[in-house]
Amino acid sequence: MGENLPALLYIAASILFILALRGLSSPETSRAGNRFGMIGMAIAIATTLFVLENKGLGAWVLVALAIAIGAVPGAYIARRVPMTAMPQLVAAFHSLVGMAAVLIAWAAFLAPRAFGVGEPGHIHLQSALEMSLGAAIGAITFSGSVIAFLKLNGNMSGKPIILPARHAINLGLGLLILIFIGMMMTGEQSWTTFLWLTIASFIIGFLLIIPIGGADMPVVISMLNSYSGWAAAGIGFTLENMALIVTGALVGSSGAILSYIMCKGMNRSFISVILGGFGGEDASAGAGAEETRPVKQGSAEDAAFIMKNARKVIVVPGYGMAVAQAQHALKEMADLLKEHGVEVKYAIHPVAGRMPGHMNVLLAEAHVPYDEVFELEDINAEFRTADVAFVIGANDVTNPAAKTDKASPIYGMPVLDVENAGTVLFVKRSMASGYAGVQNELFFRDNTMMLFGDAKKMCEEIVKAL
Known part of the structure; x- marks a missing residue:
C-alpha cells in the first residue's frame, strides 16, 4: 500500500482539479471550484514531500526554500494586485510556468541519471522528445507571456508591431525547432543543440505575440494559458509525475477550448491564433483622421x-x-x-x-x-x-x-x-x-x-x- 499511496494521492489531486474546472464553469459554483483546486494542489505538494522521505535532509531544505520563494511573493502580489491588473498578473504567472518547464528540461538534460532518462549524451529517445517539447513550448510560453504582460501593463504599445517578412521568419524558426528536436532524438544530443533549440523557441515566442494588437489580448491570454499547460504536461512525462501530466493536460485542453470560444466571439481563425498570425496587418486600419463629427452630450x-x-x-x-x-x-x-x-x-x-x-x-x-x-x-x-x-x-x-x-x-x-x-x-x-x-x-x-x-x-x- 505504501508504494501505491503516492499514485493514489496524485489521482485524488487530479480528480479535485477536474472538479475545480467544473466549478469554475459557473459564477454560482466558482468559489467551490477554487477550493477544490486549492485542496488538490495542497495534496499534490504534500505527496511530493512524502516522496522525498528517503532523499535526505538536503532535499527537504531545498524544497521548503523553493516553496517559500514562490509562496511568499505570490501571496503578497495576489493580495495587493487590483482587479484592473489581473490580466497582467495572469500573463506574468504564465511566464513563470513556461520558464519552470525550460529549467526542468535543462536539469534533465544536464543530469539525465538523476531523472532516470539515460546517460549524458545518450538520453532515451522518448525522454529526448519529451524534454525537447517541454523546453520549446515552455520557452515560447515564457517569452510570449512577457510580451503580453508588457502590452497589458502599458510598458509596450498595445498597437501591433509589424516586422518585415514576419511569417517567413516564424516559419523558418519553426522548421529550425523541428530540426533541433529531430537531432536530439537521433543522437546529436550536445548542449549546443539543446541551447539553440531553447533560443529559437524564446525568439519565436516574442515574434508570435509582438504583432498582435491590444483588442486581441483576451484571446492571447487564453492561448498562453493553453501553452503553459502543455509545457507542464511535457515536463510531467520527463519527471514521470502523473499529477503534473494530468494537471498540464487539463490546463492545456481547457485553455485551447477557451481560445476556440474566444475566437468565435471575435470572429478570428483558431489556427491563426495558435500560430500568432492574427491581429496584425489589419489592426492599423482603425487609425484615421481626427474625428470632427458632433455628438450629443448629456449630464x-x-x-x-x-x-x-x-x-x-x-x-x-x-x-x-x-x-x-x-x-x-x-x-x-x-x-x-x-x-x-x-x-x-x-x-x-x-x-x-x-x-x-x-x-x-x-x-x-x-x-x-x-x-x-x-x-x-x-x-x-x-x-x-x-x-x-x-x-x-x-x-x-x-x-x-x-x-x-x-x-x-x-x-x-x-x-x-x-x-x-x-x-x-x-x-x-x-x-x-x-x-x-x-x-x-x-x-x-x-x-x-x-x-x-x-x-x-x-x-x-x-x-x-x-
Whole structure:
C-alpha cells in the first residue's frame, strides 16, 4: 500500500482539479471550484514531500526554500494586485510556468541519471522528445507571456508591431525547432543543440505575440494559458509525475477550448491564433483622421431622468468600468432604479475587459445577482425591447462598424446590439478610440447621449440625482 499511496494521492489531486474546472464553469459554483483546486494542489505538494522521505535532509531544505520563494511573493502580489491588473498578473504567472518547464528540461538534460532518462549524451529517445517539447513550448510560453504582460501593463504599445517578412521568419524558426528536436532524438544530443533549440523557441515566442494588437489580448491570454499547460504536461512525462501530466493536460485542453470560444466571439481563425498570425496587418486600419463629427452630450441628471422613466435598462460594462472601479457605484445605481420599478439586466460580451470573465468577476465582487447577468447570445435580442442601454466603459464590443464596415479591423466580430435600444447612454472619459484603435460609430447615432467623465464619479452623480 505504501508504494501505491503516492499514485493514489496524485489521482485524488487530479480528480479535485477536474472538479475545480467544473466549478469554475459557473459564477454560482466558482468559489467551490477554487477550493477544490486549492485542496488538490495542497495534496499534490504534500505527496511530493512524502516522496522525498528517503532523499535526505538536503532535499527537504531545498524544497521548503523553493516553496517559500514562490509562496511568499505570490501571496503578497495576489493580495495587493487590483482587479484592473489581473490580466497582467495572469500573463506574468504564465511566464513563470513556461520558464519552470525550460529549467526542468535543462536539469534533465544536464543530469539525465538523476531523472532516470539515460546517460549524458545518450538520453532515451522518448525522454529526448519529451524534454525537447517541454523546453520549446515552455520557452515560447515564457517569452510570449512577457510580451503580453508588457502590452497589458502599458510598458509596450498595445498597437501591433509589424516586422518585415514576419511569417517567413516564424516559419523558418519553426522548421529550425523541428530540426533541433529531430537531432536530439537521433543522437546529436550536445548542449549546443539543446541551447539553440531553447533560443529559437524564446525568439519565436516574442515574434508570435509582438504583432498582435491590444483588442486581441483576451484571446492571447487564453492561448498562453493553453501553452503553459502543455509545457507542464511535457515536463510531467520527463519527471514521470502523473499529477503534473494530468494537471498540464487539463490546463492545456481547457485553455485551447477557451481560445476556440474566444475566437468565435471575435470572429478570428483558431489556427491563426495558435500560430500568432492574427491581429496584425489589419489592426492599423482603425487609425484615421481626427474625428470632427458632433455628438450629443448629456449630464448625470439627464441620465437619471431618462433611466428613472424607463421600463427596462440593460447595462453593458467594459474595461472603463474596471479602470474606474465603478462596479459598486453601478450596483447602487441599479438598486435605486429597481426601487423605481425599472427592470435592470447586465449584458457581458465574451471579450469585454482584458481577459475572459473580467466583467463577471467585477460584478460578482459588487454582489450583482447572477440571474441578472447575461452573455451576448442570451441578451442581444432584448436590446430591441430596452428603453435604455447604459454602456459604461465598453467600446469595441458595442461598435456597429463590426457589422457594416468591411474595412474595419473588427469587422465580423459579434458585438452587442446596443444601438437597437431606445436611448444609448455612453459613459466614457473622452472621444478616444478603444483598444482596437477604431472609432466607435455608436457615438454619432441620433439615439446616443455621451456622458463624459470618470465612470465611478458619473455613477455616483446619477445616484445622487436619482
